[in-house]
Amino acid sequence: GTLQYLSKPQRRGAERGIVVTANNSYDEQPLTLHNARAACERYIQTIPENPGSYRFKGIIICGGGIKYFTNTWVCINMLRRLGCRLPIQVWHLGKREVDEKMKTLLASLEVECIDAYQVRKKHPVRMLGGWQLKPYAILHCPFEEVLLLDADNVPVVNPDILFETPEYRATGAVFWPDYGRLPKGQPIWRSCRVRRPGEPEFESGQILVNKTKCWKALRLALWFNENSDFYYQYLHGDKETFHLAFRKLKKSYALVEKPIHSLSGTMCQHDFDGNRIFQHRNTDKWNLLLANKR
Numbered sequence: 507g508t509l510q511y512l513s514k515p516q517r518r519g520a521e522r523g524i525v526v527t528a529n530n531s532y533d534e535q536p537l538t539l540h541n542a543r544a545a546c547e548r549y550i551q552t553i554p555e556n557p558g559s560y561r562f563k564g565i566i567i568c569g570g571g572i573k574y575f576t577n578t579w580v581c582i583n584m585l586r587r588l589g590c591r592l593p594i595q596v597w598h599l600g601k602r603e604v605d606e607k608m609k610t611l612l613a614s615l616e617v618e619c620i621d622a623y624q625v626r627k628k629h630p631v632r633m634l635g636g637w638q639l640k641p642y643a644i645l646h647c648p649f650e651e652v653l654l655l656d657a658d659n660v661p662v663v664n665p666d667i668l669f670e671t672p673e674y675r676a677t678g679a680v681f682w683p684d685y686g687r688l689p690k691g692q693p694i695w696r697s698c699r700v701r702r703p704g705e706p707e708f709e710s711g712q713i714l715v716n717k718t719k720c721w722k723a724l725r726l727a728l729w730f731n732e733n734s735d736f737y738y739q740y741l742h743g744d745k746e747t748f749h750l751a752f753r754k755l756k757k758s759y760a761l762v763e764k765p766i767h768s769l770s771g772t773m774c775q776h777d778f779d780g781n782r783i784f785q786h787r788n789t790d791k792w793n794l795l796l797a798n799k800r
Contacts, residue, residue: 620643
């Protein structure tokens with residue numbers, strides 16, 4: 507019965523055993539503004555314990571396919587040129603997104619490629635696309651302390667320093683601001699019985715988290731995303747699902763205060779001292795076949 511609420515590609519995936527049909531809603535019906543609150547509360551009561559098997563620090567980038575792999579390659583090269591020696595994983599959706607030639611290009615940079623569809627066989631998730639992949643990869647990568655970077659994000663200094671900032675050490679989570687707040691998100695905050703904070707929305711081109719400290723909030727963020735057929739009607743992709751989950755569970759976090767500095771097609775983000783650290787080329791992505799702006 508639940509297959510009727512999935513798209514045709516999702517139904518085909520379900521028939522192959524790839525998609526797990528919803529078993530986490532309040533009454534096994536499609537989520538609506540009327541039942542989402544009860545479904546969310548019930549899920550919170552069932553959040554599994556942290557297995558405690560995660561170790562060390564690492565960087566994850568979700569980026570496959572010719573469009574995003576080009577950006578991924580630039581991002582990783584910049585990290586290594588800036589002296590970052592942290593382990594890096596590139597998460598992708600199936601063999602069509604990252605082939606053997608792509609893996610060869612990354613091998614010399616000491617990068618491991620992870621097919622999320624293979625991970626899904628052990629850790630089922632109801633829906634898994636580009637935006638949903640980010641919280642999924644954070645939770646299921648082997649690192650305890652994780653820096654997530656969008657593929658089209660360009661570091662301009664070694665981001666290792668972020669792991670040592672007092673703000674991160676105190677809270678276990680650092681987020682960066684978006685430009686403002688979209689009005690259409692208000693119904694979801696009301697649905698969760700959470701007062702919308704007087705701060706910008708999160709911009710999830712970069713996220714820094716300690717999974718031990720933030721486990722339940724990250725699990726709830728993933729739940730919002732695996733029910734994205736409902737939540738994305740009111741939220742712009744994954745970014746506010748983190749904000750909502752951390753506020754719902756009253757989990758502390760640090761939000762960089764300095765607002766975005768805009769370049770053409772690029773959002774510049776900063777550290778806690780106001781220094782530029784990332785240039786997120788979200789609407790001016792690196793392109794293999796075109797001239798790219800400097």
